[in-house]
Amino acid sequence: MARSCEQGGSPWVYAGTLLISLYFHSVAVGGAALKQEAVLENSQYVLNHTMTLVQRMDSLLTLGNGSDVTLRIQTISTDEVKVIQAHTLVLSLQSDVFEEMLLNHNASVLVLRETADCAAVFDKFVRYLYCGDISVRVDQAIPLHKLASKYHVWGLQHGLTQYMTQHLSSDSPTGHVVCWYQYAVQIGDLALRDNCLQYLSWNLSSVLQSAEWGSISEDLVLSLLQRSDLILQSELELYEALEAWISQNQPASLTVESALRAIRYGMIPPQHLFRLQKQSGLMVKYYESVRDLLYLAFQFHSASPIQLAKFFDVNCSIFTPRNYLSSSWGSPWIINNPTRDDRSFSFQTQLGPSGHDTTKRVTWNALFSPRWLPLSVRSTYTEVGAMLPTRTDGGRPRIIVTPATSSPEFAGVSFQKTVIVMAKQQGKVVVRHVYNFHQSTEEAGDFLVDADLQKRASEYLIDSSLYLHIVVKPLYHTLIVARK
Structure with missing residues (x-):
């Protein structure tokens, strides 16, 4: 910093000259490789020395060479101070907030007051401004997001939001999703x-x-x-x-x-x-x-649900099941090698949540097909004795859940079906997607529509298997609502 003032030049001009010289030095480092290239006439080559430049910028920050501004990060409510030697040009290019601060600040020291969590990661934040990359831990996501928002570093802010969305299942000692939820409410995300x-x-x-x-x-x-x-x-x-x-x-x-x-x-x-x-x-x-x-x-x-429905609104929340995983309401279904062929599966559920129905069971048949042939195509196979194809390479995964039998006891009850798809994220088995069937249909129309089950590394598969849990939620119908 003293050197730039002695030369009588602007600190911005000096910093710019320094960065430009660093760039050309990084290009020269990779120049030897050009002599080994057989350059063809009328051909273009893309020379990428990005990593070399990033390393030079990292060294520039670490060593403080040519620094023209000192950042003093004071932790609020403590005496702790962190000092970083920085460069006006870099800070101003990356943040309009820093640019305004530096334009309105004539001193060579810029004092910044930050909370303890933000002060702890401020050096990471500044390094991102120089190098464009950053390593993030779960517990650092919120303070880094706060800094990115405060100093208008929008690319980093957007990237951290994506990181949090994609790492909800990551392990942490005390959990983090609740903190991220509360933070999202606070900032309006x-x-x-x-x-x-x-x-x-x-x-x-x-x-x-x-x-x-x-x-x-x-x-x-x-x-x-x-x-x-x-x-x-x-x-x-x-x-x-x-x-x-x-x-x-x-x-x-x-x-x-x-x-x-x-x-x-x-x-x-x-x-x-x-x-x-x-x-x-x-x-x-x-x-x-x-x-x-x-x-x-x-x-x-x-009471009998039909009798109760004559006098009470049985469609209110107290009579509405959630997605219960207990055996009364459904069953897990693990499909090994799901792209191989069609599968079928049977299970039983309780007719309804009422104590009147605890001993009554409904048997369900589930059919899974990795590549179901559309009905319009199947209808062309009308020859007598011809086998009806059910799969095709152009099809998509389908799942159908139907009752094996019908009964007069089903009167007044409709069944909402839910298929839960599990996946492994950050080493933990979590719910990847939930598909709900309309009460009057037998399948979910968008089931695994975006899944590529052919890939062994598909995010919908666990060890090459499809982990499902089918839930059947019986809903009673209100017949007559009693007058109050």
């Missing part, structure tokens, strides 16, 4: 917020068993409890996890009452409801707040 919420909803069973569950905010707990697409073992599992969360966080009474009223007691078998009434300290304390829901749940379990 709706896409990241929705991706975090979907991940939590689809992998709720594992979240409930993790340390992350205890750190969930009141608003997030209430948001999750309202959703019907939660994937978990049972409603009882959700109640017990909620009880643990309330015990750990001690929220206000109004929050507890709202959370308890969001539990779908009609989905909990009566024997467990009786036990909760006597053995759950939370239920004993707040019994009056949910007594009407418990009474309705016991009525639901004791």
Whole structure:
């Protein structure tokens, strides 16, 4: 810095000259390779010395050669200070915020006040400005995103948002998806917020068993409890996890009452409801707040659904199942080498969640085909005795779920079918996609439409196998709603 002032030149001019000389030096390093090239007439070659230039820029930052500005990063509420020798030209080219600061600041020292988490990664952030690459850990994503947003480094900000979206399943000591969700809400990043919420909803069973569950905010707990697409073992599992969360966080009474009223007691078998009434300290304390829901749940379990539907709206949330993984509501299905041929599979579910239907079973047939032939093509095979082809290389994966038999007891009940596709991400098995069937159809029209099952490394496969879980959710129909 002193050298540039003694020469009487502008620091910007000197820094620019220095960077240009660095560039041509990096080109010269790779120049010897040109002599070995047989250059053909009228041909063009692309000379790429990017890595050499990046190395030179990294050295420039590390050694501080030709530095014309000192960054003093002060950690808020502490005496900790980090010093970085930097170059005005680089900072200004990468950030309009830095450019404005430097134009309005005549001193050679720029003082920046940052929170502890941001100060800890500030050197990484500055290196990105020089080199254009950065290594990120899960716990560094938010502070780096804060710095990128604060200093308007939009490329880094966008890249970090993508990183967080793609690393929701990464392992971390205390969990990170909840923190990322809360941060996304804070900054108004709706896409990241929705991706975090979907991940939590689809992998709720594992979240409930993790340390992350205890750190969930009141608003997030209430948001999750309202959703019907939660994937978990049972409603009882959700109640017990909620009880643990309330015990750990001690929220206000109004929050507890709202959370308890969001539990779908009609989905909990009566024997467990009786036990909760006597053995759950939370239920004993707040019994009056949910007594009407418990009474309705016991009525639901004791009466015929058709009889109940004459007087109550059985389409309300208390009677609507979530995506339960217990054997009463579906079955896992592992398909080895899914591109090989068609597969079929049978399983049973409970007719309905009502205690009146606990002993009644519905048998389901599932058919999977990796390359299903469209109906328009199949219809051309009409010759007598001709085999009807079901697969073709031009087809796409299909799955069909149908009841094996029909019964008069099905009256008043419709079945919503859900196919859950598992995948391995960052070494962890998580829900990759959820396909819902319309109640009146037998298949999901977009099933694996973007999946390339031919690739062994397909993100939809685990060890070359397709891991599915089929869930059948019975929904009762309201016949007559009683007048109030």
